[in-house]
Amino acid sequence: MDPIRRSSTLRLTGLLCLLFLVFFSRGFASHDVVSEKSSGTTQEDSRSQANSTAHKKTFPVLSFNYEHVRTPFEISLWILLALFMKLGFHIIPTVSHIVPESCLLIFVGLLVGGIIKATGEQPPILDSNLFFLYLLPPIILDAGYFLPMRPFTENIGTILMFAMVGTLWNVFFIGGMMYAVCQIDAAKLAHVDLLSCLLFGSIISAVDPVSVLAVFEEIHINELLHILVFGESLLNDAVTVVLYHLFKEFAHEQAITVTGAVLGVISFFVVSLGGVMVGVIYGIVGAFTSRFTSYSRVIEPLFVFLYSYMAYLSAEIFHLSGIMSLIACGVIMRPYVEANISHKSYTTVKYFLKMWSSVSDTLIFIFLGVSTVAGPHTWNWIFVIFTVIFCLVSRVLGVIGLTAFMNKFRIVKLTKKDQFIIAYGGLRGAIAFSLGFLLNNNEIKNLFLTAIITVIFFTVFVQGMTIRPLVELLAVKKKKESKESINEEIHTQFLDHLLTGIEDICGHYGHHHWKDKLNRFNKTYVKRWLIAGERSTEPQLISFYNKMELKQAMMMVESGSAAKLPTIVSTVSIRNVQAKGSPKPSRAISKSREEEIRRVLRANLQNTRQRLRSYSRYELLNDALEDDISEARFRKQKEMERRMSHYLTVPANRQETPPVRKVFFQQEHKVYTYDDSESPRGRASPSCADDVSELKETPEKPDQSSTPRANRDAELKPKEQDDQGDQLKVSRCLSDPGPNPEDDEDSTFLP
Amino acid sequence: MQCISFEQIGVLHKRFKQLSHNEETLRRDHFNEIDDLAFNPIRAQIIEAFFDRRNFHQNGEGKVQEIGFEEFVVVMSHFRPPSAHMTEEQRGKTRREKLRFLFNMHDTDNDGIITLEEYRHVVEELLSRSGTLEKETAKCIADAAMLEVASISVGHMEPDEFYEGITFEHFLKLLERFEIESRMIIRFLNMDTTTLCK
Numbered sequence: 026m027d028p029i030r031r032s033s034t035l036r037l038t039g040l041l042c043l044l045f046l047v048f049f050s051r052g053f054a055s056h057d058v059v060s061e062k063s064s065g066t067t068q069e070d071s072r073s074q075a076n077s078t079a080h081k082k083t084f085p086v087l088s089f090n091y092e093h094v095r096t097p098f099e100i101s102l103w104i105l106l107a108l109f110m111k112l113g114f115h116i117i118p119t120v121s122h123i124v125p126e127s128c129l130l131i132f133v134g135l136l137v138g139g140i141i142k143a144t145g146e147q148p149p150i151l152d153s154n155l156f157f158l159y160l161l162p163p164i165i166l167d168a169g170y171f172l173p174m175r176p177f178t179e180n181i182g183t184i185l186m187f188a189m190v191g192t193l194w195n196v197f198f199i200g201g202m203m204y205a206v207c208q209i210d211a212a213k214l215a216h217v218d219l220l221s222c223l224l225f226g227s228i229i230s231a232v233d234p235v236s237v238l239a240v241f242e243e244i245h246i247n248e249l250l251h252i253l254v255f256g257e258s259l260l261n262d263a264v265t266v267v268l269y270h271l272f273k274e275f276a277h278e279q280a281i282t283v284t285g286a287v288l289g290v291i292s293f294f295v296v297s298l299g300g301v302m303v304g305v306i307y308g309i310v311g312a313f314t315s316r317f318t319s320y321s322r323v324i325e326p327l328f329v330f331l332y333s334y335m336a337y338l339s340a341e342i343f344h345l346s347g348i349m350s351l352i353a354c355g356v357i358m359r360p361y362v363e364a365n366i367s368h369k370s371y372t373t374v375k376y377f378l379k380m381w382s383s384v385s386d387t388l389i390f391i392f393l394g395v396s397t398v399a400g401p402h403t404w405n406w407i408f409v410i411f412t413v414i415f416c417l418v419s420r421v422l423g424v425i426g427l428t429a430f431m432n433k434f435r436i437v438k439l440t441k442k443d444q445f446i447i448a449y450g451g452l453r454g455a456i457a458f459s460l461g462f463l464l465n466n467n468e469i470k471n472l473f474l475t476a477i478i479t480v481i482f483f484t485v486f487v488q489g490m491t492i493r494p495l496v497e498l499l500a501v502k503k504k505k506e507s508k509e510s511i512n513e514e515i516h517t518q519f520l521d522h523l524l525t526g527i528e529d530i531c532g533h534y535g536h537h538h539w540k541d542k543l544n545r546f547n548k549t550y551v552k553r554w555l556i557a558g559e560r561s562t563e564p565q566l567i568s569f570y571n572k573m574e575l576k577q578a579m580m581m582v583e584s585g586s587a588a589k590l591p592t593i594v595s596t597v598s599i600r601n602v603q604a605k606g607s608p609k610p611s612r613a614i615s616k617s618r619e620e621e622i623r624r625v626l627r628a629n630l631q632n633t634r635q636r637l638r639s640y641s642r643y644e645l646l647n648d649a650l651e652d653d654i655s656e657a658r659f660r661k662q663k664e665m666e667r668r669m670s671h672y673l674t675v676p677a678n679r680q681e682t683p684p685v686r687k688v689f690f691q692q693e694h695k696v697y698t699y700d701d702s703e704s705p706r707g708r709a710s711p712s713c714a715d716d717v718s719e720l721k722e723t724p725e726k727p728d729q730s731s732t733p734r735a736n737r738d739a740e741l742k743p744k745e746q747d748d749q750g751d752q753l754k755v756s757r758c759l760s761d762p763g764p765n766p767e768d769d770e771d772s773t774f775l776p
Numbered sequence: 777m778q779c780i781s782f783e784q785i786g787v788l789h790k791r792f793k794q795l796s797h798n799e800e801t802l803r804r805d806h807f808n809e810i811d812d813l814a815f816n817p818i819r820a821q822i823i824e825a826f827f828d829r830r831n832f833h834q835n836g837e838g839k840v841q842e843i844g845f846e847e848f849v850v851v852m853s854h855f856r857p858p859s860a861h862m863t864e865e866q867r868g869k870t871r872r873e874k875l876r877f878l879f880n881m882h883d884t885d886n887d888g889i890i891t892l893e894e895y896r897h898v899v900e901e902l903l904s905r906s907g908t909l910e911k912e913t914a915k916c917i918a919d920a921a922m923l924e925v926a927s928i929s930v931g932h933m934e935p936d937e938f939y940e941g942i943t944f945e946h947f948l949k950l951l952e953r954f955e956i957e958s959r960m961i962i963r964f965l966n967m968d969t970t971t972l973c974k
Contacts, residue, residue, distance in 0.1 A: 511917060511920050512921045515899060520956075520959060523818065528962060533962065567903065
């Protein structure tokens with residue numbers, strides 16, 4: 026009890042200190058904003074004075090010049106604040122279980138804004154430029170790059186329906202109803218005309234990807250619902266952009282013309298398809314560039330980021346949908362880039378994207394809080410309340426109506442529960458705020474901004490907080506743990522081909538037929554251009570298999586340094602699976618000889634086990650034989666083993682990374698082979714299957730010195746030795762430019 | 777078995793007549809004439825599935841040389857979309873049916889078990905279009921897959937024991953996370969709007 030309490034109080038005090046530090050520096054920084062003007066002139070004075078009276082003044086050992094680092098300093102301080110907040114919420118887990126992170130961040134923003142205002146300064150507002158150009162793209166890129174393609178394409182019809190038709194419905198319903206509300210005399214809102222209301226509707230209707238991501242990520246809902254809401258939030262950007270600009274233009278002219286409406290429709294297609302095309306172009310160029318980046322691996326990740334960012338900016342130049350462009354670029358680029366770049370670059374890309382999107386996300390919510398405190402508000406009870414009500418109502422109606430329509434075409438129908446979650450997950454966020462902020466400055470703007478902020482707060486706080494208990498209450502399906510299974514991958518591919526075949530037999534050019542055609546086109550033409558080297562012809566199953574093995578290898582290496590051992594569930598080895606009569610080059614060994622060898626080797630395990638204490642990954646298990654074998658005999662056994670290497674399992678070569686030969690089946694399995702090329706007999710071509718063997722292992726707590734659970738494999742156990750033996754190599758069945766060969770000595774590729 | 781609507785039977789009948797050149801039965805070479813199938817890596821297995829008695833009714837065995845319209849429809853009915861309201865039991869039954877179909881496709885020698893050899897063959901066929909296939913690759917993958925099945929179904933095995941192969945029960949367990957009832961589906965309804973002119 027005591028240490029726990031001590032550590033938690035320690036954490037709290039640490040956190041408080043951090044907060045104080047940050048607030049202090051914040052106050053300090055913004056204090057300088059005002060004093061800048063006054064000090065600016067004095068600085069000039071002193072400088073000129075210094076020049077003229079240089080010989081009179083002594084050399085300043087320590088001087089203070091805050092001005093020239095002010096901007097980057099303040100930016101860094103804000104980001105640091107965001108990071109500390111994020112850290113803090115995870116250190117104190119109790120609150121973050123109830124309240125989603127986004128709420129906490131907005132709250133912190135409110136606090137910070139309040140403090141700044143209390144010190145008399147004007148708190149910074151979430152500048153739209155800053156938001157759209159710097160804060161939003163990382164989040165969207167992160168989402169688009171890691172968009173799960175299979176569920177996305179399977180549900181693309183529904184997603185598009187919700188994004189386009191759903192948003193349109195929302196806009197007109199909310200705009201219309203708010204106009205009706207404004208007609209009520211009691212509201213004193215008669216000056217708000219229809220067009221402004223429609224404009225307001227277009228701002229407030231769009232589901233926000235940032236908020237959806239922030240909330241849905243924590244509730245781990247099943248893939249279908251996640252992709253539906255999230256996909257909708259991404260794709261509705263086109264509708265939002267078009268309607269926003271449309272109504273803004275019309276609001277100027279105070280009239281809607283028929284041509285204007287027609288142009289609006291055309292503009293919609295231009296914006297969305299144009300955005301996608303810009304993204305595709307940049308994606309292809311990026312994929313093509315990555316083909317040559319093997320010459321300089323270090324800059325590979327930058328290409329990914331820059332091409333995507335350029336896609337976004339280029340789309341924004343023409344007022345096309347930047348978000349769709351970014352998504353298209355990421356989606357197109359990803360399969361080819363991943364085949365080309367090194368494993369380290371892939372990790373870098375992944376982590377940088379996650380890092381930037383995380384920081385962006387945090388900053389956005391904090392700034393939302395600060396801006397709430399800052400902005401001029403025009404609070405009108407009726408307007409605000411009705412806005413919130415109508416947002417909810419229109420969302421619910423829209424979802425119900427669209428689902429009823431879409432369910433006719435869907436194989437997996439959306440149930441009432443699903444519909445509820447979709448409707449409830451329609452969160453608004455910072456995009457709405459920034460769009461509102463871009464409006465021309467007039468009295469209506471403040472009214473709108475207040476309402477927008479209220480809706481955002483309502484959705485993020487109320488809906489965000491209650492969605493988790495509701496998900497539990499309604500027993501909505503949660504995300505299944507993704508156990509990567511080679512069998513499922515095999516059957517996914519098999520099913521694809523089977524269904525394509527059946528469609529061909531039926532003569533029905535359906536879904537699968539076109540998908541198959543696209544895949545074939547991709548394989549024959551596109552991949553050849555965009556992927557370097559031999560990877561271009563690598564079938565998907567093999568790349569999946571390699572990726573899986575690589576991942577497991579990485580995990581093994583990492584877990585080797587940790588003290589904990591994974592538990593295994595099964596003691597099945599490849600010997601149980603391989604056919605007894607499988608052809609092996611016959612190496613006749615007499616039974617007795619074999620027994621002797623086994624006994625001796627088994628005995629040696631006792632020795633090596635002592636040496637292996639630090640390598641907790643291994644547990645050589647056997648009935649403990651008490652024989653002590655001398656070192657000399659040990660070495661002799663090495664010789665015999667090498668000769669037996671073909672028939673018996675080969676001892677692994679132990680270097681820095683202990684060779685991995687083990688199977689654990691909780692979540693992953695691994696098949697390692699030995700490279701036979703060093704064995705004295707040598708083989709013409711290294712083969713995978715025949716030499717496959719695994720070591721069955723059981724977990725051992727590192728502090729235990731007792732006999733571990735017995736391995737029931739009566740065959741020999743390979744031992745780790747410090748001297749050479751045969752090298753264990755991860756079998757890589759095709760060339761894989763994965764980890765850089767010179768870095769990783771344990772992995773070679775079998776050509 | 778699930779019912780197929782009259783409309784769908786009509787469309788299928790039209791297609792049957794087309795494929796068989798207005799004869800009464802379909803033979804393997806009729807299937808071979810379908811151009812699109814040429815690109816399919818598992819086309820041999822698909823065609824075989826139509827001539828496999830096990831897919832016609834519960835206790836069938838062995839292969840036939842030619843099939844009539846009834847058998848054609850029966851095989852096609854394995855790909856029916858699930859009806860809107862299905863009880864859990866019905867859903868389970870559908871799953872079993874579809875997985876049984878897949879199982880029969882893998883188990884070519886009709887012994888009720890997918891052996892390592894048969895599974896290797898499956899993987900080889902899948903990769904056969906890649907061009908640079910090496911048998912070793914397919915063997916690796918098949919071995920790994922087999923290992924996974926063995927470990928999922930039979931947790932602990934003596935080293936001397938031999939895992940004969942994947943039985944149907946193991947197969948069910950293996951693919952229990954695989955939502956086969958919603959994935960193994962062809963939409964018959966749209967057939968009349970598309971080209972039937974091949």
